[in-house]
Amino acid sequence: MPLSQAPLALQLCQSFRGFSMIRIRFVRHKGFACGAIVWRSGMVGMPFIPTHAECVTPEWTCVGQFGHGGMQERPMGYDAKEIYIDRNYGPCAIVIELPVTQSQSDQFYTSARKAIGEPYDWSAPWGFLFPGHHHKKYHSVCSAKMFLLLREIGYFRWPITVPAHLVDPRDLMMILSTHVEIPH
Numbered sequence: 395m396p397l398s399q400a401p402l403a404l405q406l407c408q409s410f411r412g413f414s415m416i417r418i419r420f421v422r423h424k425g426f427a428c429g430a431i432v433w434r435s436g437m438v439g440m441p442f443i444p445t446h447a448e449c450v451t452p453e454w455t456c457v458g459q460f461g462h463g464g465m466q467e468r469p470m471g472y473d474a475k476e477i478y479i480d481r482n483y484g485p486c487a488i489v490i491e492l493p494v495t496q497s498q499s500d501q502f503y504t505s506a507r508k509a510i511g512e513p514y515d516w517s518a519p520w521g522f523l524f525p526g527h528h529h530k531k532y533h534s535v536c537s538a539k540m541f542l543l544l545r546e547i548g549y550f551r552w553p554i555t556v557p558a559h560l561v562d563p564r565d566l567m568m569i570l571s572t573h574v575e576i577p578h
Contacts (some may be wrong), residue, residue, distance in 0.1 A: 418447060420446070425476070440578035446484070447563045449540060455467050465510050474555070540556075
């Protein structure tokens, strides 16, 4: 995309030295578990209800929490055959660019890569369905990990009103939509 067609925030960041972007990728995958996440979300979300969140590195790899293997770095396109195709929207995947300082970007991606190998929190998704704090300390789900990495670099001005382990992918997309425009 030529810079002249890029969103204003991106143009401004690329115009000033010391600024950068953090990219968060949201995707809706096929399958029963992903269908349950969509059902739990009330079947409503724009542009779609994401079932996974991860970051896209400057080298265009994906770093995130996965149910099988925990925090990993994978090549872009690793999930191409698993992306849900919506009859109105098309492939349910989007990369959101968050303008940050170069220092914040460096810290974010360094922390994301340091977290590779951390375990997935298999207890937390129960908290999406049932009341209570179903969570294992030092474990996280994909959206909670991205939220915690953003919180660590000071991206959010104030704390949120729920524990991070209760932030599902739709919640994270909704939170970020108050900071940047998400096309829908």
